Amino acid sequence: MAEIALTAMAHSYEKEPAGPEDYAIRQLDHVWEKGGAYALLGPSGCGKSTMLNIISGLLAPSEGQVLFDGKPVNHLSPRERNIAQVFQFPVVYDSMTVFDNLAFPLRNSGLPKAKIRERVNEIAEVLELEPLLHRKARNLTADEKQKVSMGRGLVREDVSAILFDEPLTVIDPQLKWKLRRKLKQIHEQFDITMIYVTHDQLEASTFADRIAVMYEGRIVQFGTPTELFENPNHTFVGFFIGSPGMNLIDVTRCPGGVQFGNTRFPLSEGVMKRLAETGSDNLRLGIRPEFIELTEPNPDSCPAIVEDVEDLGTYQILTAQLEGQGLKVRLSEDIQVERKQVVHLHFPARWLKLYVDEFLVEASP
Amino acid sequence: MRKVPDNRAWWLVLPVLLLVAFSALVPLMTVVNYSVQDIFGPGNAYYVGTEWFRDVLRDERLQASLLRQFGFSAAVLAIEIPLGIGIALMMPKGGIRASLCLILLAIPLLIPWNVVGTIWQIFARGDIGLFGWGLNQLGFNYNYTGDPVDAWLTVLLMDVWHWTPLVALLCYSGLRAIPEAFYQAAEIDRASRWAVFRYIQLPRLKNVLVIAVLLRFMDSFMIYTEPFVLTGGGPGSSTTFLSQTLTTMAVGQFDLGRAAAFSLVYFLIVLLVSWLFFTAITHMDKER
Numbered sequence: 001m002a003e004i005a006l007t008a009m010a011h012s013y014e015k016e017p018a019g020p021e022d023y024a025i026r027q028l029d030h031v032w033e034k035g036g037a038y039a040l041l042g043p044s045g046c047g048k049s050t051m052l053n054i055i056s057g058l059l060a061p062s063e064g065q066v067l068f069d070g071k072p073v074n075h076l077s078p079r080e081r082n083i084a085q086v087f088q089f090p091v092v093y094d095s096m097t098v099f100d101n102l103a104f105p106l107r108n109s110g111l112p113k114a115k116i117r118e119r120v121n122e123i124a125e126v127l128e129l130e131p132l133l134h135r136k137a138r139n140l141t142a143d144e145k146q147k148v149s150m151g152r153g154l155v156r157e158d159v160s161a162i163l164f165d166e167p168l169t170v171i172d173p174q175l176k177w178k179l180r181r182k183l184k185q186i187h188e189q190f191d192i193t194m195i196y197v198t199h200d201q202l203e204a205s206t207f208a209d210r211i212a213v214m215y216e217g218r219i220v221q222f223g224t225p226t227e228l229f230e231n232p233n234h235t236f237v238g239f240f241i242g243s244p245g246m247n248l249i250d251v252t253r254c255p256g257g258v259q260f261g262n263t264r265f266p267l268s269e270g271v272m273k274r275l276a277e278t279g280s281d282n283l284r285l286g287i288r289p290e291f292i293e294l295t296e297p298n299p300d301s302c303p304a305i306v307e308d309v310e311d312l313g314t315y316q317i318l319t320a321q322l323e324g325q326g327l328k329v330r331l332s333e334d335i336q337v338e339r340k341q342v343v344h345l346h347f348p349a350r351w352l353k354l355y356v357d358e359f360l361v362e363a364s365p
Numbered sequence: 366m367r368k369v370p371d372n373r374a375w376w377l378v379l380p381v382l383l384l385v386a387f388s389a390l391v392p393l394m395t396v397v398n399y400s401v402q403d404i405f406g407p408g409n410a411y412y413v414g415t416e417w418f419r420d421v422l423r424d425e426r427l428q429a430s431l432l433r434q435f436g437f438s439a440a441v442l443a444i445e446i447p448l449g450i451g452i453a454l455m456m457p458k459g460g461i462r463a464s465l466c467l468i469l470l471a472i473p474l475l476i477p478w479n480v481v482g483t484i485w486q487i488f489a490r491g492d493i494g495l496f497g498w499g500l501n502q503l504g505f506n507y508n509y510t511g512d513p514v515d516a517w518l519t520v521l522l523m524d525v526w527h528w529t530p531l532v533a534l535l536c537y538s539g540l541r542a543i544p545e546a547f548y549q550a551a552e553i554d555r556a557s558r559w560a561v562f563r564y565i566q567l568p569r570l571k572n573v574l575v576i577a578v579l580l581r582f583m584d585s586f587m588i589y590t591e592p593f594v595l596t597g598g599g600p601g602s603s604t605t606f607l608s609q610t611l612t613t614m615a616v617g618q619f620d621l622g623r624a625a626a627f628s629l630v631y632f633l634i635v636l637l638v639s640w641l642f643f644t645a646i647t648h649m650d651k652e653r
Binding site: 091094095104108 | 549550552553554555556557564568
């Protein structure tokens with residue numbers, strides 16, 4: 001087990017990167033603490049797998065350092081880093097049996113036979129692979145192969161960390177949920193540092209204590225699922241986390257706050273002070289669909305026309321037009337709303353987030 | 366749609382049947398026909414039954430030749446297959462250096478067989494050949510025209526030089542077809558170089574190795590031109606392999622009946638051994 005730190009780390013697949021857009025990972029500092037369960041969340045191509053391969057040592061970063069417990073490991077191979085990694089597409093050694101597949105990493109480390117048998121049986125039980133132990137791996141189904149592949153990652157006891165690269169992609173939803181629970185249990189039981197790459201926010205929040213959201217080669221926010229939901233640091237986090245994502249409205253400055261068309265949003269003094277410090281005109285106001293409220297008409301409310309109502313069983317999603325700006329509102333089932341109806345929206349000040357150049361502006365203390 | 370059985374469809378098979386008949390069946394049956402007759406000249410043949418077969422199987426010269434042949438093929442396989450795998454493993458994975466290696470490897474394969482024989486006949490000579498002269502200068506008493514062991518080793522070396530590249534090329538293509546993910550997984554699983562070879566590369570080379578072993582067995586078992594040019598089968602009969610014995614019998618002595626019987630036995634041996642190899646390799650790691 002180890003604490004994994006990345007310092008001034010950047011990676012480009014180009015030999016001579018010309019600008020920031022040539023970097024798969026732009027320069028960043030990050031620490032994965034010992035024994036944590038982390039998720040690395042982001043859309044395809046944001047650099048998640050690159051980051052994972054750099055941590056495991058399959059890839060050497062073009063700049064910066066990777067530290068395990070404070071010691072630089074840039075030039076150490078995955079073998080020397082003693083790290084386990086489970087790949088997106090299952091790799092099984094198909095001339096071996098399932099047992100031999102699971103025993104392979106242990107045999108390579110020279111463990112005694114009895115110990116190997118014990119560990120393999122333990123992991124096979126957790127992953128429900130026992131009936132398959134003596135089958136050849138080549139005849140397995142896709143999800144059985146994925147379980148074997150995952151088992152090889154979990155079977156080693158003394159690893160610095162276990163990295164998962166979208167390990168449940170080929171597994172059907174029922175089993176997916178079960179395996180995710182299993183991973184969580186294994187984490188609680190053995191207290192191993194685990195980093196789990198996924199593009200599925202639900203997967204990330206059920207598995208991880210803290211989630212790192214990656215976007216265009218950067219970690220834009222690192223926090224608990226609640227923090228990511230309530231206080232997105234970056235417009236991308238707002239948009240990517242939650243379903244539907246955060247409403248983002250382009251706004252301009254006005255005295256005492258920001259405005260959009262004829263609608264004014266007053267902002268707190270602290271935020272206004274910070275806003276005055278920046279010269280940028282790229283201002284966006286964000287609010288989550290969950291936090292917009294329907295009220296009786298009053299001086300603070302904004303009238304909007306309902307465009308569409310989607311009933312999703314336990315809740316409904318309203319699409320409303322406010323001066324030509326589409327807004328999503330999440331409402332409970334029992335409120336009756338019709339299309340074309342005029343509703344009055346209330347935006348609670350504490351859930352209104354101001355973004356300058358896509359990053360959150362927080363009130364200065 | 367209802368399927369109507371119509372036996373006229375069998376006519377569609379006729380062209381293939383004719384082609385196979387003329388390319389394989391008729392020549393083969395001609396040989397079978399010869400093998401049961403004693404032929405003195407056109408229109409002057411007598412049916413002799415299985416006499417030629419019994420005769421051929423009892424012939425000591427043929428038995429010795431067959432034994433040499435098996436020894437030669439075994440040596441060829443034992444050297445060329447591991448060596449070919451080894452060369453393929455050492456070759457660069459891509460880029461200009463890989464292309465250069467491929468071209469270098471392909472050169473021996475492009476040389477006509479009798480030219481290969483001639484090259485080695487000169488190359489191995491003790492007076493003007495670099496190889497033979499060099500060995501003699503180093504203090505070895507090397508003379509492939511006089512010493513049976515030297516002759517044997519020279520023929521073997523020539524075959525290794527000529528055909529190992531084929532094995533290497535086949536293995537190289539097999540190795541390149543292994544996805545990078547397997548090497549990554551092995552690296553993560555801390556597999557040693559040997560474990561990577563034994564559990565990842567070798568199992569995935571199986572299919573090309575079947576082809577390589579069969580080709581090299583059949584070719585070496587039927588080798589004719591190269592030793593004929595290099596040693597002419599000598600000294601004595603130490604490098605006289607089966608096909609040369611057969612040619613001497615059929616063309617030199619015009620002993621058609623015997624040669625035909627011998628050909629059939631020869632053919633059956635090649636078929637049997639190839640089948641054994643194929644079955645053995647393809648069943649190597651079936652589910653128990």
